[in-house]
Amino acid sequence: MTATLPQRLLRDMLRIRAVEEAIAERYAEQKMRCPVHLSIGQEAPAAAAGAALAPTDLAVSGHRAHAHYLAKGGDLKAMIAEIHGKATGCCSGKGGSMHLTDLSAGFVGSTAIVGGTVPVGVGLALARQLAGRGEMVCVFIGDAVLETGVFYESANFAALRRLPVLFLCENNLYSVYSPLSVRQPAGRSLAEAASAMGLNATAGDGNDVLASHDLIAAAAARIRRGEGPQFVELATYRWREHCGPMFDNDIGYRSPAEFEAWRALDPIARLTRQLLAGGGIDNAWLAATSGAIKDEVDAAFAFADASPFPGPEAAFTDIWSPEVAACRR
Amino acid sequence: MPSMTYGEAIRDALAVALARDPAVLVYGLGTPDPKGVFGTTLGLQATFGADRVFDMPTSENAMTGIGVGAALGGLRPVLTHQRLDFALLSLDQIVNNAAKWRFMFGGRGSVPLTIRMILGRGWGQGPTHSQNLQSWFAHVPGLCVVAPTTPEDAKGLLLNAIFGEDPVIFLEHRWLHNVTGEAPEGFYRIPFGQARRLRAGADVTVVAMSLMSLEAAHAVDHLAREGLSCDLLDLRSLNPIDWPAIDASVRRTGRLLVVDAGQETGGVAGEIIAHAATRLWGDLRAPPRRLAMPDAPEATSPALTAAYHVRAEHIAAAIAEMLGRSTDTTPLVAARRFPHDVPGDWFRGPF
Numbered sequence A: 001m002t003a004t005l006p007q008r009l010l011r012d013m014l015r016i017r018a019v020e021e022a023i024a025e026r027y028a029e030q031k032m033r034c035p036v037h038l039s040i041g042q043e044a045p046a047a048a049a050g051a052a053l054a055p056t057d058l059a060v061s062g063h064r065a066h067a068h069y070l071a072k073g074g075d076l077k078a079m080i081a082e083i084h085g086k087a088t089g090c091c092s093g094k095g096g097s098m099h100l101t102d103l104s105a106g107f108v109g110s111t112a113i114v115g116g117t118v119p120v121g122v123g124l125a126l127a128r129q130l131a132g133r134g135e136m137v138c139v140f141i142g143d144a145v146l147e148t149g150v151f152y153e154s155a156n157f158a159a160l161r162r163l164p165v166l167f168l169c170e171n172n173l174y175s176v177y178s179p180l181s182v183r184q185p186a187g188r189s190l191a192e193a194a195s196a197m198g199l200n201a202t203a204g205d206g207n208d209v210l211a212s213h214d215l216i217a218a219a220a221a222r223i224r225r226g227e228g229p230q231f232v233e234l235a236t237y238r239w240r241e242h243c244g245p246m247f248d249n250d251i252g253y254r255s256p257a258e259f260e261a262w263r264a265l266d267p268i269a270r271l272t273r274q275l276l277a278g279g280g281i282d283n284a285w286l287a288a289t290s291g292a293i294k295d296e297v298d299a300a301f302a303f304a305d306a307s308p309f310p311g312p313e314a315a316f317t318d319i320w321s322p323e324v325a326a327c328r329r
Numbered sequence B: 001m002p003s004m005t006y007g008e009a010i011r012d013a014l015a016v017a018l019a020r021d022p023a024v025l026v027y028g029l030g031t032p033d034p035k036g037v038f039g040t041t042l043g044l045q046a047t048f049g050a051d052r053v054f055d056m057p058t059s060e061n062a063m064t065g066i067g068v069g070a071a072l073g074g075l076r077p078v079l080t081h082q083r084l085d086f087a088l089l090s091l092d093q094i095v096n097n098a099a100k101w102r103f104m105f106g107g108r109g110s111v112p113l114t115i116r117m118i119l120g121r122g123w124g125q126g127p128t129h130s131q132n133l134q135s136w137f138a139h140v141p142g143l144c145v146v147a148p149t150t151p152e153d154a155k156g157l158l159l160n161a162i163f164g165e166d167p168v169i170f171l172e173h174r175w176l177h178n179v180t181g182e183a184p185e186g187f188y189r190i191p192f193g194q195a196r197r198l199r200a201g202a203d204v205t206v207v208a209m210s211l212m213s214l215e216a217a218h219a220v221d222h223l224a225r226e227g228l229s230c231d232l233l234d235l236r237s238l239n240p241i242d243w244p245a246i247d248a249s250v251r252r253t254g255r256l257l258v259v260d261a262g263q264e265t266g267g268v269a270g271e272i273i274a275h276a277a278t279r280l281w282g283d284l285r286a287p288p289r290r291l292a293m294p295d296a297p298e299a300t301s302p303a304l305t306a307a308y309h310v311r312a313e314h315i316a317a318a319i320a321e322m323l324g325r326s327t328d329t330t331p332l333v334a335a336r337r338f339p340h341d342v343p344g345d346w347f348r349g350p351f
């Protein structure tokens, strides 16, 4: 039996959350020795994009990319191994959590410098357009990316050339511990700013995964019809600390009340209630799905644990092409 | 003199500067947030107000150019980057405007802008959160580049940067923030272009910088117990460099080892060795040596960083070799009671 779209979205969100919570739970073991930026609470935009994009479409992202990688079809085992610094990781241990790639899934790469992959995504779209191919590129960004110059420069070029690129903005109100109020003028709409740059922009509730999916699918359809670059802003909220496994509502940059209000809008609980009530799933489906996810996550951590570390010589490979490496003596 | 951490010394310098001169501004990502840039800006906004101490958009290039303009307009801005790597977005404003302004307008106008850049390392900081690119900045005429090692120097050099008339790249290693030492109270300036002699000795001149000066001090102390005596200069200032101090030391010892915190190719160590080779040839009794990071990015996996950095044992071994001696470095390795990818017991990740 093939899954319905709502079932797929729920399953993908449950899977992302299970992975992120497993990372959070095990982080104190000190075996994942790199910064981790978790997407717990904001799984919906990733899951929605994963379903709206075709497997052959491409995606790039930033520091908070686990969810995007997984939703796009990135290999879970290779991601967990990467976070553990293992040779079997998706970057052979060289990149860690902030650098993920799975070319077979069209997830070209995520990097750690805010805004860094925005022009890269536009360049991938240029290559696709010039090759006369139908695929598009999804550029996952956060609200802070609308403060970078490179975003406006890239949007301008994308609009100029009507490139097949979707800027998908998860507006979670914060950049690290800095609220939008100290970074952008009051009343500014990110979507309107994008629209002023020539991107066709829409905005919606990023904790409503079905609505998010509708917005992204509509934008993707416009891209496929040749209507040029699109921007979708989805309002959501990060539950855990900016970087790391803990909660940080106690340190004073946001209120516990604000957190609780957003937690009540949990995208997973919301869709689960909706589908249970409407008969889209039943408790047996939920139990089976959660059980299968748990097994998969446990297997991924076991794989990472059992995997070898890269040998010391690997610290000095992949820097130059083999041709150049051979003439550096 | 009160004892304080390096991070506290930086905070103290900023507080002293803000209190002393209303022209001083302190800004950067996270400056007023609850973590206060690893504690270095904590409480400053409450004391000095949100007009002078403030957060900023994630707009490094513009906020650097705005700092240039503010400095030309009579202010003394201090801009902080939590990692040097983020400041790379502002290279245009640093190199084409800040560094050139005085020159390209024939001396009309100066840019007293201080840019703090924090150097990351370990705990999976990885390829884009751990770069030591001091040589890039030291290469640009018009910029001053300092990399203090001790709390006293951090405070005095930061105050000198703020109250001087030049654009300054102020490099603070994340692994130094918790290092404790004595630093004078109140206002004082340490001039640029002066190395600090951390250990006096006669056999080998060791020139180091930033965190590498601490590693070198461990190495030199270890060798002293074996009867070898090293003259250890903490560079402090990478441009201008204290050539007279280096010259005088090398003339006495005839041997030079330079320990660089950056990559070997095109690094500051190469510059110092070129200086020795071209100006001190007749004084050298052995080929000069350098220890630097290899020409490879820092990987994320701890398996790939274990042998990547220069540590005290490598420095000790290199010095001993230059003197035709051998040394047992096991005590240096044994003295570290925590994993190689953290600065000490106090660091529990993730940033």
Ligand SMILES: Cc1ncc(C[n+]2csc(CCOP(=O)(O)OP(=O)(O)O)c2C)c(N)n1
Pocket: A063, A064, A112, A113, A114, A141, A142, A143, A144, A145, A172, A174, A175, A176, A242, B029, B058, B060, B086, B089
């Ligand atoms: C150019 C640059 N400046 C600063 C940083 C530090 N930094 C890392 S994540 C982050 C927050 C970005 O916020 P946003 O884009 O809204 O994404 P979120 O973390 O909320 O998902 C910042 C400022 C960086 N990585 N790169």
Ligand SMILES: [Mg+2]
Pocket: A142, A143, A144, A170, A171, A172, A173, A174, A175, A176
């Ligand atoms: Mg955000």
